[in-house]
Amino acid sequence: MSMGIAQEICNKVMSEVQGIKDTGFPLDAFPEKVQTIILDMVRYENFKVEYLAPAMLSAVSSALGGTYYVRVKGQWITNAALYIIMVGRPGLGKTPPLEAAFQPIRRNDNANMEKFKTDMAAYQNAAKESKGDCGMEKPVLARTLVSDFTPEALLLAHYNSPRGITILVDEIMGMFNSANRYNNGQLIEQLLTAWSGGALDVVRVNNPIPIHIEHPCINMIGTTQTKRMGELMKKGYEENGLLDRILFTLPKVQQLALWTKEEDNSTHHRSASAMEAWQSIISKILTLDYETGEDGTGPKFHIIDMEEEARDEFIASHNATIQRTNAIEDDNMIESRPMKAPVHVARIALILQVLRYACGESHLQFLTKQAMHGAIRLMKYFEDSYCRIRGYVANDACDEPSRELLSTLNDSFTTADALAAGKQLRVTDRTVMNYLKELAKNRLIKKIRQGEYQKTVFETQQMTTSEKSRSVNCNE
Template sequence: MFDTVHLTNMLRSEVEGIPETGLPLDAFPDKIQEIILNLARYENFNVEYTASIVLSAVATAIGNSCHIRIKGEWKTCPSLYMMLVGRPGLGKTPPLGFIYKPINEYDDRLHEKYNEEYDEYERAMSAGKHGSDGEEQLLKKPNFVTTVIYDSTPEAMMNIHQHNQRGITLVVDEILALFNSVKRYNSKNNLIEDLLTAYSGQPLKIIRKSESRPVLIKNPCINVIGSVQTNMLQEVFRAEFLANGLLDRFLFVYPKNRKISGWRREERNTARPDIMNQWRTIINRILSIPCILDDKGTTVNPRILTMSDDAEEYFYEWYNGIIDAVNAIENDADVESRKMKLNGHVARLALLFQVMKWATDSGDMQYIERDSVESAIRMIDYYEETYRRIQETIVINSIGETKEVWLSLLEERFTSGDAVIAGRKVDMSRRTVYYALDQLCRLKHPLIEKLQHGVYRKLMTENTDAPYTIALSSCQDTVQSSQSAKVQSATTLKSEDHE
């Protein structure tokens, strides 16, 4: 049966063109691959979104019940911050609702339990707090416990997490709504700082005048998943979120094929698999893993999974390759902070893959095995490639006529200082200039190349008309034919410089 499902998945993946997307679907256990492929067929879900949401949901279901030991005393829960990027109508929200449905059902059961306990509490309060023997009893007000939060203030979110030590997940239809809540609550909002702290596994301590006592979460486990439209990416990639490392903690899903699939009719008598029940069985098994607390109920004692010897050796060899590449960089400004977060991403994903194997009866939870680490690295390679394409999209969308003229003001070989001076002539800030230099070097078809620290060379010769416009035309639908007064002025300056 296993071989049949495995072979069938391979053939279906080839037919659906999944290898061309770059998504390593075969990294998932066969039963979960089958679910993802069936959702693509019967629900018209995008495979890349669906597979990634599966990881988010599994991370939510595990929560603080299991941690992975990365190195020494460095252990982490499997929480993920994930962003689904795409044009309107590409289908980001439907798979999110489907995949998270069993967890929402789990929350419904928690809510029913809370209502029963609260009704009992109110009856006892109205009876005068007395027991059957007539002695007064101290009654504890029940706490509302839930896992998935769709809309909440930062204060309420932390209160909910305090009462659900297993962990919580923020599911936001538009990720910008989450980021913009920072502005909504002004200086009182520490949401971004709390997310940074939680991701690092450090205790969250919230002290506010409105609270009768401080909120202390010793073992935070917060997942975040939301979507963003492609034309809003520049709002997400704001300098503040790049500087504080928030975006380094996000995994991005940006499908290569951005065309919306047409609907396919199924014959009415065609047998259809019970996809939801299959998926519910897997998630419920993961939710059944106990999240053990201490006697006070404030500290979790998770099951710690350690990598097997060959898995650890493979993991270290992979990460040492990144360390060697970083050590070879002389200028600190050229080091990408994102690369230094990849070890944590891979470890979390390796834990997810191992638990998924256990939940589908294709593995156990004695150790994190090598194939789980390999699967995690393949997924990170996929996410880093999507991140690179997002960066390329942002650059292409931001390079307008102003930046075209800025490039035209530069000689074929120029320094970063020359670029800053030219940038002033078209009102480009120093930060924007350095960002543009970096990103123009990273394009799939780079416009410039970095020869050495602070020295660049154009890769497009100036013996063609409007060379940079031509270079960009393949990525843009139209190119503006007229220049603004500022651009015309900058062009005049260039002519005067050559005279």
């Protein structure tokens, strides 16, 4: 039996033992080597796979930066930047897996900091001795991770680190709450523009040389509590499109696994080995660099295409979304979020392909069908999480009487059905119509055609942490 097959069998057994299937997370979308790392960290560090795996996707994207792009369609290309928010109840363990995933990036930043200190000391000494121009270029600090910043400082950090930067904020609502503190929401505009691949500029009177970033690569990842998602969705980010650009992960089970004495005895060795393996993978990705043009100019990012089978699956997936959108008759019910799916899928597929290369399981010549298939499944998981979050927010926003009416109705119903249910609850027809408006406003139902409705999120009662919600695709 080959090592690869043995590892695959072992991963399947461990996934079964640890109940990964119950989480709904498609762990097998990752390379076998990464699956092993994740399973070890889940077991020996009590991490949730729904937090660790997405954080690792973000870490890979951060390490890759803007060195590789994937062709989406025609001249439409994109890098692998992701915006991710990890959602869950307080104390669920969101931060530890985030820090573990980014530990290799922090080590790289720390090494850059030490080099910067050494170079700056040499520069200052040379300048002092020459009493003027020492002939040396003043060193700048290149770092990937930024946490506390102004919009101008963010672009300066990116300017000094052209490969790319990552906004990593533990409680990310603090960043959004202060987003309008500087220059009327300039940070949000930067995030919107960078995600879409547009150039970024900062021109100031006291700085004669403007900061210009032609091909920005900005990742963003952070955590927040479930109860604060309503606060995020009220900031106008749905209207300006920022919400559509963010991937969300929310565990189905809001409980941590109990510790066991047997696991604790072997925790240090196994978790340390897993972190060493992850460090090795990220280090290999960090060595990937830009290509130099034949005319000596550069650096230029690499562009890779999808193999035919991967592109076929990619197109089929998006065409299914287009057909669902075209079938909607009411313009007010058309969602903008599904139209961002091709970019998300292409970026995740590029990350998976890079991971397979770094694990020695594939190459970087083109995107394979395996990477594309995994990306589509991961995207479905992220959208399922988003739907469940919308369910929590909608239930919190709606009054109990309107939710009670909804609980008595089938998944598809008519106005007449709602009015009949209202009579059973001794509610007037006018009040029932107001309930329907409230439910539609909070996206618990959608209007299919005149007088016909469908639940977008099945009733979830009080949505306590021990209850599981049943939901349909919000974009169907």
